[in-house]
Amino acid sequence: MPPKPLPGFRDFYPEQLAERAHIFDTWRRIVRRYAFQEYDGPPLEPLDLYTQKSGDEIVTQLYNFVDKGDRAVALRPEMTPTFARMVGARAQTLRKPVRWFSMPQLFRYERTQKGRLREHFQLNVDIVGESDVLADAELLSVAVEIMRAFGLTAHDVRARVSDRRLLNALLAHLAIEESRWTDVYAVLDKLERQPRELSEEKLIAAGLSVEVCSVILGFVGLDFETLRAQYGDSVLVAPEIARFAEYLSHAEALGIAEWIRFDLTIVRGLAYYTGIVFELFDATGEFRAICGGGRYDNLLASLGGTDLPALGFGLGDVVLGELLRARKLMPVMVASVDFWLAQSPDAPRYPAAMLEAATALRSSGASVEYGLRAQRMEKQFEAARKAGARHVVLVDVASDGRTTYRVRLSGHDEQHFDRMEALVQWASSTTEIAT
Amino acid sequence: MPPKPLPGFRDFYPEQLAERAHIFDTWRRIVRRYAFQEYDGPPLEPLDLYTQKSGDEIVTQLYNFVDKGDRAVALRPEMTPTFARMVGARAQTLRKPVRWFSMPQLFRYERTQKGRLREHFQLNVDIVGESDVLADAELLSVAVEIMRAFGLTAHDVRARVSDRRLLNALLAHLAIEESRWTDVYAVLDKLERQPRELSEEKLIAAGLSVEVCSVILGFVGLDFETLRAQYGDSVLVAPEIARFAEYLSHAEALGIAEWIRFDLTIVRGLAYYTGIVFELFDATGEFRAICGGGRYDNLLASLGGTDLPALGFGLGDVVLGELLRARKLMPVMVASVDFWLAQSPDAPRYPAAMLEAATALRSSGASVEYGLRAQRMEKQFEAARKAGARHVVLVDVASDGRTTYRVRLSGHDEQHFDRMEALVQWASSTTEIAT
Numbered sequence: 109m110p111p112k113p114l115p116g117f118r119d120f121y122p123e124q125l126a127e128r129a130h131i132f133d134t135w136r137r138i139v140r141r142y143a144f145q146e147y148d149g150p151p152l153e154p155l156d157l158y159t160q161k162s163g164d165e166i167v168t169q170l171y172n173f174v175d176k177g178d179r180a181v182a183l184r185p186e187m188t189p190t191f192a193r194m195v196g197a198r199a200q201t202l203r204k205p206v207r208w209f210s211m212p213q214l215f216r217y218e219r220t221q222k223g224r225l226r227e228h229f230q231l232n233v234d235i236v237g238e239s240d241v242l243a244d245a246e247l248l249s250v251a252v253e254i255m256r257a258f259g260l261t262a263h264d265v266r267a268r269v270s271d272r273r274l275l276n277a278l279l280a281h282l283a284i285e286e287s288r289w290t291d292v293y294a295v296l297d298k299l300e301r302q303p304r305e306l307s308e309e310k311l312i313a314a315g316l317s318v319e320v321c322s323v324i325l326g327f328v329g330l331d332f333e334t335l336r337a338q339y340g341d342s343v344l345v346a347p348e349i350a351r352f353a354e355y356l357s358h359a360e361a362l363g364i365a366e367w368i369r370f371d372l373t374i375v376r377g378l379a380y381y382t383g384i385v386f387e388l389f390d391a392t393g394e395f396r397a398i399c400g401g402g403r404y405d406n407l408l409a410s411l412g413g414t415d416l417p418a419l420g421f422g423l424g425d426v427v428l429g430e431l432l433r434a435r436k437l438m439p440v441m442v443a444s445v446d447f448w449l450a451q452s453p454d455a456p457r458y459p460a461a462m463l464e465a466a467t468a469l470r471s472s473g474a475s476v477e478y479g480l481r482a483q484r485m486e487k488q489f490e491a492a493r494k495a496g497a498r499h500v501v502l503v504d505v506a507s508d509g510r511t512t513y514r515v516r517l518s519g520h521d522e523q524h525f526d527r528m529e530a531l532v533q534w535a536s537s538t539t540e541i542a543t
Numbered sequence: 544m545p546p547k548p549l550p551g552f553r554d555f556y557p558e559q560l561a562e563r564a565h566i567f568d569t570w571r572r573i574v575r576r577y578a579f580q581e582y583d584g585p586p587l588e589p590l591d592l593y594t595q596k597s598g599d600e601i602v603t604q605l606y607n608f609v610d611k612g613d614r615a616v617a618l619r620p621e622m623t624p625t626f627a628r629m630v631g632a633r634a635q636t637l638r639k640p641v642r643w644f645s646m647p648q649l650f651r652y653e654r655t656q657k658g659r660l661r662e663h664f665q666l667n668v669d670i671v672g673e674s675d676v677l678a679d680a681e682l683l684s685v686a687v688e689i690m691r692a693f694g695l696t697a698h699d700v701r702a703r704v705s706d707r708r709l710l711n712a713l714l715a716h717l718a719i720e721e722s723r724w725t726d727v728y729a730v731l732d733k734l735e736r737q738p739r740e741l742s743e744e745k746l747i748a749a750g751l752s753v754e755v756c757s758v759i760l761g762f763v764g765l766d767f768e769t770l771r772a773q774y775g776d777s778v779l780v781a782p783e784i785a786r787f788a789e790y791l792s793h794a795e796a797l798g799i800a801e802w803i804r805f806d807l808t809i810v811r812g813l814a815y816y817t818g819i820v821f822e823l824f825d826a827t828g829e830f831r832a833i834c835g836g837g838r839y840d841n842l843l844a845s846l847g848g849t850d851l852p853a854l855g856f857g858l859g860d861v862v863l864g865e866l867l868r869a870r871k872l873m874p875v876m877v878a879s880v881d882f883w884l885a886q887s888p889d890a891p892r893y894p895a896a897m898l899e900a901a902t903a904l905r906s907s908g909a910s911v912e913y914g915l916r917a918q919r920m921e922k923q924f925e926a927a928r929k930a931g932a933r934h935v936v937l938v939d940v941a942s943d944g945r946t947t948y949r950v951r952l953s954g955h956d957e958q959h960f961d962r963m964e965a966l967v968q969w970a971s972s973t974t975e976i977a978t
Binding site for chain 2: 110113118121122125128141145147150151156160171173177179183192193194196198203205215227235238245249253357360362363411463467470475477481482
């Protein structure tokens with residue numbers, strides 16, 4: 109027996125591949141409506157590309173090795189470094205804003221546990237060269253419209269949105285020293301998942317007063333209108349509130365307002381994001397985050413030598429797939445064949461008459477199958493049934509060589525055609541053609 | 544500056560990705576007409592999967608390493624072992640014949656030279672469970688119809704076809720010992736690329752008489768009808784000739800006869816193929832083989848424990864792409880945006896009126912872009928032009944809040960709409976919608 113697939117890696121049998129194709133096709137369809145262009149890079153890259161961004165500690169999570177040319181290389185764990193390199197190399201000539209997307213397979217050597225794979229596919233959508241919050245609203249709109257295209261609603265999925273600049277202004281307003289902000293972020297990030305006492309303890313340890321500490325703990329569930337009422341007069345916070353309000357009003361015009369929950373506990377990568385950040389979660393909280401992203405205005409400069417504002421998100425196929433299956437929104441979709449052709453092996457011109465019809469039907473775009481060996485008609489019909497063929501076409505060749513085509517229609521009489529052209533014309537007008 | 548991509552690996556900028564997408568889409572479109580179902584496997588597999596099939600010498604050509612769990616692993620250099628494993632694991636329950644295809648990215652650590660990359664994408668099309676030559680004709684038909692779908696003709700591309708069983712029968716008829724066949728194959732394989740004297744020398748060294756040797760050398764350019772006339776009476780060869788003639792008659796009925804050149808020098812993998820084999824070449828001989836495949840009836844048993852006859856081909860994206868570009872058959876196809884929206888930043892309801900129209904047009908399936916920051920109208924029109932937008936829609940909001948939409952049509956008067964619904968309806972009926 110051959111070795112099994114590696115733990116954490118998936119075989120995609122036609123049933124699983126049909127699900128993957130449904131996800132990929134939906135991603136592409138929606139992202140293209142937003143006029144994003146697809147790109148891709150190598151799945152294997154120099155190891156430096158990743159350590160440059162994430163430090164050496166990332167190596168423990170990578171599939172990295174030394175290749176036969178003595179190069180330290182790694183399977184890509186994320187797309188952003190490749191994206192930054194590609195944009196950086198053509199920063200002068202690319203039309204701005206750059207609106208690109210990609211659907212790479214990514215690899216991480218993680219402990220395999222329930223639902224944790226070592227590979228997944230991830231839609232990456234990025235905008236480079238625009239600092240206006242309208243770009244932030246546009247980006248979230250892409251993610252939300254993708255959810256909608258899968259049949260999910262604002263009842264199923266929430267976009268939890270925060271803003272680094274607003275949060276920083278709040279911390280400044282609360283007179284927390286900038287050197288402590290990272291500690292506060294770390295507490296905020298875990299606020300919903302760890303006991304309140306522990307959060308409090310950590311904030312106190314970071315030098316916050318009990319009073320300020322309780323303000324921070326009050327960020328859980330704080331809605332934007334309440335925040336606006338509380339901090340609208342602060343010189344530091346007011347401009348950030350105004351900008352975030354503008355973002356929300358764009359989101360409203362784009363038709364995604366009902367999906368948004370303001371949530372200051374959404375932190376995401378510490379050294380990475382600089383503005384509005386968001387995560388998409390299922391409303392029941394049953395699954396891990398579906399999607400995450402935000403503005404990372406300084407990253408391209410630090411990675412690629414290109415000082416351009418940028419924002420983007422990543423949306424993986426695994427959690428999304430779990431959610432779609434749980435909500436019964438994943439159609440079972442292995443394409444069935446349009447036409448099964450059958451001809452008696454005893455008839456004249458077997459199988460040529462059938463093959464000619466197959467070629468003609470295929471040229472019109474239909475999918476066609478037939479028995480690849482001489483078999484009794486009953487066997488051929490049985491095969492057609494097992495294949496789930498939409499139509500069965502009996503090719504009849506009379507002893508004088510005249511060929512007719514009988515199409516069996518479910519629940520109807522048969523349809524007869526005297527010429528292959530007539531069959532093909534009928535087929536083109538009748539079938540939903542697989543493209 | 545970030546590190547460059549590894550040598551032999553490609554970045555796919557939107558222009559290159561559009562070419563790749565053209566290739567992928569055409570592959571899928573044609574293969575589906577033949578009712579093949581798509582599958583995929585992991586790009587990283589246990590090293591054993593490949594050494595089991597190809598021996599330890601394959602390792603010098605692989606991207607192989609030891610992962611963090613101490614497993615010897617390799618990036619997939621070919622798809623067949625994964626295919627054999629997957630079919631083997633479900634051999635009992637899969638409907639036969641299995642008709643599957645895949646489009647994996649494959650990796651080989653080869654010396655990089657002109658046109659030799661270390662990764663490429665390869666369409667794999669396989670049929671499992673059918674020994675009849677009709678399956679062989681069907682398989683070649685898929686490959687040829689793919690060429691046709693790209694705009695290539697029988698003048699551009701030749702399918703060079705041989706038959707291992709016919710060749711074996713010929714060697715047996717010529718009384719060449721079976722132990723020498725491998726040597727003869729090796730000479731045949733190089734017959735067109737090495738001096739005739741060297742071929743002769745090698746055949747003599749393999750123990751062939753001068754007479755038999757000249758028969759073998761005469762296989763170059765030997766057409767099937769001449770062969771049939773010469774060997775039709777041989778008890779050993781006649782059945783194989785009959786079977787091959789049947790194959791050709793199926794190919795004729797499938798409409799691909801004019802593409803086929805009978806060519807006994809097509810050998811392909813020695814330990815692998817058992818029947819009809821073929822390679823697709825451009826007619827000028829300028830490029831390496833475009834596609835190769837054939838029948839490998841014993842391989843699944845040796846790899847997967849599944850004793851089923853099988854046949855398949857691999858068709859890569861690199862040589863095909865070179866050929867299409869050389870024949871000017873590679874369209875330049877980065878999708879341009881359907882609608883560019885513009886609104887005066889001084890008008891009421893900027894940008895909300897424009898965003899609402901964007902969402903409505905996108906919901907109808909159109910691709911839509913607009914300026915992501917407030918800009919003068921001239922700037923907005925310039926951006927539309929640079930983006931190559933098919934239509935520009937001016938969103939006008941009067942001081943009373945009434946919104947109208949003016950669509951600029953190239954070479955025509957403008958078209959006016961008083962309601963967004965009317966605009967969307969017009970858009971749906973007018974534009975070729977990117978799906």
